[in-house]
Amino acid sequence: MGEIFALVEHRQGVIRDITFELLACGRDLASKTGGSLTAVLLGDKPDAFVDSLKAQANRVMVIDSPLFKEFNSASYQGALSQVLSSEKPMVTLMGHTAFGMDLCPSLAPSLDMPFTTDCLALDIADGKVTATRQMYDGKLNAEVTLRQAPSYLLTIRTGCFPASDPGLEAEITTVDSPIAAEPDYRKFIEYIEPVVGDVDITKSDVIVGVGRGVKDKDNIAMVEKFAEALGGVVGCTRPVVDSEWLPKDRQVGSSGKTVKPKLYVALGISGAFQHLAGMKGAETIIAVNKDPNAPIFAEADYGIVDDMFKIIPALQEKILELKG
Amino acid sequence: MNIIVCIKRVPQTAEAEVKVDSSGKDIERERLTFDMNEYDTFALEEAVLFKEKFGGTVTAMSVGREDAQDTLRIALAKGADSAVRIKAEDFDEIDAIKTAQLLKAALKDIGYDIIFCGSIATDDAYSQVGVALAQLLGIPHATLVTQIEADQGRAQVHRELEGGLLEHLDMALPAVIAVQSGISVPRYASLIAIRKAAKKEIKTIGSDEIAADDLRADIVIDKLFPPPVTKMAEILTGDPSEVSEKLSKIIKDKGLI
Ligand SMILES: Cc1cc2nc3c(=O)[nH]c(=O)nc-3n(C[C@H](O)[C@H](O)[C@H](O)COP(=O)(O)OP(=O)(O)OC[C@H]3O[C@@H](n4cnc5c(N)ncnc54)[C@H](O)[C@@H]3O)c2cc1C
Ligand SMILES: Cc1cc2nc3c(=O)[nH]c(=O)nc-3n(C[C@H](O)[C@H](O)[C@H](O)COP(=O)(O)OP(=O)(O)OC[C@H]3O[C@@H](n4cnc5c(N)ncnc54)[C@H](O)[C@@H]3O)c2cc1C
Numbered sequence: 141m142g143e144i145f146a147l148v149e150h151r152q153g154v155i156r157d158i159t160f161e162l163l164a165c166g167r168d169l170a171s172k173t174g175g176s177l178t179a180v181l182l183g184d185k186p187d188a189f190v191d192s193l194k195a196q197a198n199r200v201m202v203i204d205s206p207l208f209k210e211f212n213s214a215s216y217q218g219a220l221s222q223v224l225s226s227e228k229p230m231v232t233l234m235g236h237t238a239f240g241m242d243l244c245p246s247l248a249p250s251l252d253m254p255f256t257t258d259c260l261a262l263d264i265a266d267g268k269v270t271a272t273r274q275m276y277d278g279k280l281n282a283e284v285t286l287r288q289a290p291s292y293l294l295t296i297r298t299g300c301f302p303a304s305d306p307g308l309e310a311e312i313t314t315v316d317s318p319i320a321a322e323p324d325y326r327k328f329i330e331y332i333e334p335v336v337g338d339v340d341i342t343k344s345d346v347i348v349g350v351g352r353g354v355k356d357k358d359n360i361a362m363v364e365k366f367a368e369a370l371g372g373v374v375g376c377t378r379p380v381v382d383s384e385w386l387p388k389d390r391q392v393g394s395s396g397k398t399v400k401p402k403l404y405v406a407l408g409i410s411g412a413f414q415h416l417a418g419m420k421g422a423e424t425i426i427a428v429n430k431d432p433n434a435p436i437f438a439e440a441d442y443g444i445v446d447d448m449f450k451i452i453p454a455l456q457e458k459i460l461e462l463k464g
Numbered sequence: 465m466n467i468i469v470c471i472k473r474v475p476q477t478a479e480a481e482v483k484v485d486s487s488g489k490d491i492e493r494e495r496l497t498f499d500m501n502e503y504d505t506f507a508l509e510e511a512v513l514f515k516e517k518f519g520g521t522v523t524a525m526s527v528g529r530e531d532a533q534d535t536l537r538i539a540l541a542k543g544a545d546s547a548v549r550i551k552a553e554d555f556d557e558i559d560a561i562k563t564a565q566l567l568k569a570a571l572k573d574i575g576y577d578i579i580f581c582g583s584i585a586t587d588d589a590y591s592q593v594g595v596a597l598a599q600l601l602g603i604p605h606a607t608l609v610t611q612i613e614a615d616q617g618r619a620q621v622h623r624e625l626e627g628g629l630l631e632h633l634d635m636a637l638p639a640v641i642a643v644q645s646g647i648s649v650p651r652y653a654s655l656i657a658i659r660k661a662a663k664k665e666i667k668t669i670g671s672d673e674i675a676a677d678d679l680r681a682d683i684v685i686d687k688l689f690p691p692p693v694t695k696m697a698e699i700l701t702g703d704p705s706e707v708s709e710k711l712s713k714i715i716k717d718k719g720l721i
Contacts, residue, residue: 151625212633214604236591238625241583242607245595249561254682257590271683274691275588276475276491279482281691284683325604325636329620334628346720352478370721382646388628395644396628403720410478424718426711427697431479435691442714443697444707454704458712463721 142173142264143229146197147220148181148189149239151211152331155189158235158296160303163196165262165296166233167306170198172264173230179310180232182219184209190312200310205317213243214326215319221250222318228291231269236295238395248293254286255293260300269294277410278435298394298417337389339373345402346372349392349419350380353408353429353448357385362452363407369456369463375399377415393418407448411436465520468579469511469544470567470594472501473528473535474587484688491688500535503582505650507643510612511580512543512651518614521545523574527566528552533666540661541653548574551670557681560592567593568600569674576638578614583607583642594642604635607642 146162148155159179166177176198183189184206193200203223207215220243224232234240236258248255254269260281261272269286271294286292322328341347348367354360360374367374375392376385392399393415404422408429409415416439419425427440428448437443444451475482475496483492500508511522524539526532527550536547550566552558558566571579579601581594591607598605610630611622614637621633624644653661700707715721 151629156626210631238608238623241591242595242605242623245560245592246599246605248682249564249596249599255561255592256683257592270686273589275688276477276482277586278691279477280484280491280688282688283686285686287680287682323604325639326606327634329632329634332622332630332632334630370715378645384649391628394626395624398627403715403718424720425697426715433481437697437699438691438693438695440697442711443699444711445699446704446707450704451708454708455711458705458708459715459721462712462716 141230142170142175143227144170144173144175144177145180145224145227145229145232146177147232147234147240148179148183148193149211149235149237150183150186150189155192156235156237157303158237158298160196161298161301162233162235162296163193164303165301166197168301169231169262169264175230178229180220180223182208182216194310194312195305195307197310198308200312202312202314203317204314207317207319207322210328211239212322212326212328213239213246214323216243217247217250218319218323219317220247223315224251224253224291230291231264232291232293234293234295236297240295244293244295251291252289253291253293254289256284256286257295258297259294260297262294262296274413278412279433297413335389337387339389341373341375341390341392342397342399344373346370346405347375347392347399347401347403347419347422348372348405348407349375349377349409350386350407351377351409352379354380354385357383359449360385366452366456369459370403370405372401372403377409377412406436406440407452409436410434411439465514465518465577466575467511467514467520467522468571468574468576469504469508469522469524469539470579470581470597471504471508471524471526471535471539472582472585473498473526473532474501474585477587488687489685498531498535500538501582501585501587503584503586503643503645506645506647507580507582508539508542508544509648509650510641510643513648514578514614515543520577523548525550525567525570527558527563536666537661537664538653540664541657542651547664547666549666549668550674551668554671555676555679557684559681559683560588560590561596562679562681563593564596564600565679566674567597570669571601578619578638579640581640581642583609583644594640598640601640603638603640605640605642606633606635608644609641610644610647612641
């Protein structure tokens with residue numbers, strides 16, 4: 141009754157952090173349903189992975205096959221649809237990651253399982269599953285209830301369920317791969333590593349992050365001068381890269397670089413969670429945004445609600461004065 | 465090539481105040497501006513580039529109320545050849561999976577060789593519709609796509625993973641390709657094209673064509689509420705010179721200059 145499954149996510153031979161967050165979330169749900177938690181691990185000779193999962197769940201279910209060396213949602217769907225149909229867990233969790241986003245919305249309807257994505261919090265009471273999500277550029281949260289059914293599929297946002305070590309001793313079970321080959325209609329070929337640029341922003345103590353508020357490529361020069369006055373480098377949000385105002389290796393966030401500078405100055409950045417994921421480890425965060433409701437202010441230590449083009453020259457002048 | 469692009473009309477909320485309406489389950493729309501979902505501008509551009517390369521037509525489809533026609537006209541002005549609106553007002557409790565069911569039903573009489581979607585709608589942010597639509601149609605999919613090249617019924621696709629790592633997939637067509645932002649630089653519409661698009665007919669499909677009883681939603685919204693404030697920046701006030709004075713002192717005290 142009320143069994144919980146959590147899908148282990150790994151890439152290039154490493155278990156991804158989200159896995160331990162899913163397991164923490166899964167333990168919480170299992171305590172509510174009175175069921176047990178199973179870590180579902182698809183991999184190629186994943187013994188080392190099993191070791192790091194043992195203390196995290198009541199059971200580790202291992203499907204060992206070269207087919208699962210890398211992630212291919214088509215292979216995973218083939219295998220998991222059979223596993224979930226026979227095991228019938230009440231809830232299956234996966235990360236709201238490039239992995240889960242590509243798998244959950246097709247796997248769930250293939251099994252007629254209600255699903256929802258990018259959950260920040262979950263609850264189960266009286267057989268009803270409710271999830272908290274974020275909408276409208278992080279300005280509102282929503283509580284949603286899923287259609288009642290025997291099984292549900294949910295993806296979880298990174299950073300919402302802190303990993304812990306509950307010291308469990310998992311039973312290890314193995315299952316033969318339910319599929320014999322990677323589907324011909326979708327084949328994994330290779331990984332392509334991100335391009336390395338001239339400046340490694342992860343090495344800098346001071347980063348001036350610039351967002352869409354900069355408005356135009358021509359304004360980047362002004363931000364560069366400002367960063368220079370602070371002795372730092374310029375990083376940016378994804379839309380700035382999409383517009384080709386700065387190169388990809390300057391992008392901070394979940395699909396860019398993770399930085400931990402002493403100081404991060406966010407100029408004209410709204411504070412989307414994908415950007416925050418890359419810079420919230422900074423020691424001090426200063427945000428300048430003309431919108432007082434911008435989510436960046438909930439992450440920053442100091443904030444200025446004003447036009448960045450008025451603040452940049454004034455602040456640059458004061459800093460140069462102090463530097464003497 | 466029969467190229468489909470799925471487009472959502474969304475409120476622009478990055479710089480606006482977003483308020484919950486009296487039902488507690490929706491937002492106040494009156495003071496917001498609406499436009500094409502940003503990710504769909506990239507999907508549309510990719511669709512039009514495909515047409516320019518392989519020939520054929522681009523059909524833009526949207527599940528929306530009457531005002532979604534304005535957004536479909538933008539698609540027409542930027543290179544779509546025809547547009548279909550699925551009448552949201554004819555159906556209730558539309559969620560992502562129901563949106564996918566409606567798109568599937570509307571595609572019944574339209575052939576397709578490739579379907580472009582965005583990887584996320586910026587308002588509700590589920591990242592579901594494209595991938596779910598592929599499942600319902602029984603065709604392959606890839607989401608977060610940053611590059612696609614098609615040849616002889618196959619496509620070489622790059623997907624973007626965390627940290628900017630890419631993965632290269634070899635896929636069969638037809639497929640649903642849900643694009644990541646930045647896959648191309650969306651074009652602007654010319655004034656002439658906008659004027660021409662204003663006169664084009666937009667086909668509508670509603671409950672006369674699609675049986676509402678066959679559709680099913682997975683979720684309902686119980687309530688919307690502002691995120692709880694757990695932490696808040698110390699806001700420095702004053703004119704630019706005053707706040708800069710304060711801030712530069714803070715930076716200096718922290719030993720950063
Ligand atoms: C799978 C996925 C991965 C992603 N990865 C990343 C990532 O790695 N990094 C990333 O950054 N994003 C990423 N994103 C995109 C992310 O969701 C946001 O769209 C993006 O971070 C928004 O960038 P922004 O803050 O520059 O723009 P916006 O959200 O448009 O915000 C612009 C801000 O500038 C302010 N502003 C405008 N003019 C001024 C002015 N004159 N003075 C002061 N303030 C002003 C506005 O009030 C607004 O808050 C990803 C999205 C997805 C779906
Ligand atoms: C008029 C209207 C009223 C609605 N009312 C409600 C409501 O009361 N309660 C509720 O829970 N939901 C409601 N919805 C549904 C909700 O707004 C979303 O459209 C739905 O949940 C899809 O999720 P998403 O927008 O996050 O899309 P995602 O899955 O994030 O979108 C990914 C991609 O799918 C395509 N896509 C998404 N939506 C559409 C669309 N409508 N038409 C064409 N292509 C699309 C686009 O290519 C997009 O880039 C309503 C939708 C509409 C259009």
